[in-house]
Amino acid sequence: MTPKELVERMVILLGKAGVYPNTNNGKIIYKPQQTWGGNWVFIRYADKNCTLWRNLVFNFISALLPPSKRFIPSECMECWKVVVRPESYDELLELKGLMEDMDFQSKLGIETRPEIDALYGAYFYNNSIEEGLEKLDIVRFGLTGTRMKAFLKRGCSEYERDFGPSNDWHEIEGQKDIEAEVEKTIELDNYKSPQSIREVEKIMEGWETFANRFGPVYKGTHGYKTYEETKNGKS
Numbered sequence: 001m002t003p004k005e006l007v008e009r010m011v012i013l014l015g016k017a018g019v020y021p022n023t024n025n026g027k028i029i030y031k032p033q034q035t036w037g038g039n040w041v042f043i044r045y046a047d048k049n050c051t052l053w054r055n056l057v058f059n060f061i062s063a064l065l066p067p068s069k070r071f072i073p074s075e076c077m078e079c080w081k082v083v084v085r086p087e088s089y090d091e092l093l094e095l096k097g098l099m100e101d102m103d104f105q106s107k108l109g110i111e112t113r114p115e116i117d118a119l120y121g122a123y124f125y126n127n128s129i130e131e132g133l134e135k136l137d138i139v140r141f142g143l144t145g146t147r148m149k150a151f152l153k154r155g156c157s158e159y160e161r162d163f164g165p166s167n168d169w170h171e172i173e174g175q176k177d178i179e180a181e182v183e184k185t186i187e188l189d190n191y192k193s194p195q196s197i198r199e200v201e202k203i204m205e206g207w208e209t210f211a212n213r214f215g216p217v218y219k220g221t222h223g224y225k226t227y228e229e230t231k232n233g234k235s
Contacts, residue, residue, distance in 0.1 A: 003174075003180070004185075006061050006181070007061070007178075007181050007185050009060075009064075010057070010060040014030075014060060027185065027186070027187045028185055029187045030052075030056075030187070030189070031188075032051055032188070032189075038203065039109040039110045039111075039112060040108065040203070041203055041204065042106075042107045042192075042195060043099045043102075043103065043104065043106045043108075045192055046107075046125035047105065047127075048075065049188060049190050052186065052188040054073070056186075056188070057073050057178075058072070058076070061178060070162075070163075071171065071172040071178075072155065072159050072163060072169055074171065074176070077154070077169055077171075078127060078128065079126075079154070079156075080125075080127070080129050080132030080152060080154055080227075081124065081125060081126070081154075082123070082124035082126065082132060082150055082151070082152055083122065083150065083151055083152070084108075084122040084148050084150045085118050085122075085149070085222075086120040086121075087147070087148075087217055087219050088120075088217045088218075089208070089216060091120070091146070091148055092108065092211075094146065095108060095146075095148060098142050098143065098146075099122060101142070102138070102139070105124065106122065106123060107123055108121065108122035108123070109121065110210045110211075113157070115158055115160075115161050116157055116220070117220040117221045117222060118220035119210070119211075119218045124139060129154075129227060133227070133228075135152075136150055136152045151226045152226060153224055153225065153226050154166035154167075154225065154227065155169070157224055160224045165224065
């Protein structure tokens with residue numbers, strides 16, 4: 001299928017799933033409905049369009065291609081996250097206060113994804129490995145005096161599940177043409193209103209329920225590639 005046909009198929013599949021666009025000046029425009037609740041408190045929203053690239057393009061174009069043609073969207077490969085894994089509910093609450101003081105593009109909450117062997121997580125978003133390494137140093141300084149550790153990873157863990165370690169990721173032939181067709185054809189309004197005080201309170205009530213269900217402390221593991229600057233310049 002051509003890039004144009006792949007995008008047209010995505011629009012049809014989204015329509016069958018009940019996701020309908022508007023049109024304006026020849027573009028197909030989606031406006032996701034913002035819902036209350038969920039697992040995450042956002043300190044600041046990231047300047048990324050995860051809904052377009054991961055939820056739409058990856059799930060409705062890439063994932064439906066033959067295995068050798070599947071790809072990780074370029075924007076997702078340029079996402080670098082400083083990650084902190086609190087091991088207890090009390091640490092999660094402590095980290096929330098520290099993150100509010102830092103005021104970076106970040107979120108924290110409970111982990112319910114099967115790919116993640118942890119109960120809690122916090123993510124600081126960056127647009128390059130260089131920015132990520134700088135942020136890693138700042139976050140680690142902010143964690144001084146706590147038991148919590150920070151590390152840098154690339155992209156979403158779901159991609160590592162499907163494509164392997166992130167240092168092995170690469171662009172696929174024809175991927176750029178598909179992404180260009182998406183950008184030419186699709187517009188996604190990803191604006192989100194700030195979370196209200198009541199919404200944050202409801203999410204945190206869910207955290208407490210979750211912690212009471214799974215116990216006060218949990219030390220998880222991970223099997224994905226992490227990145228760190230060392231004295232000899234290697235990572």
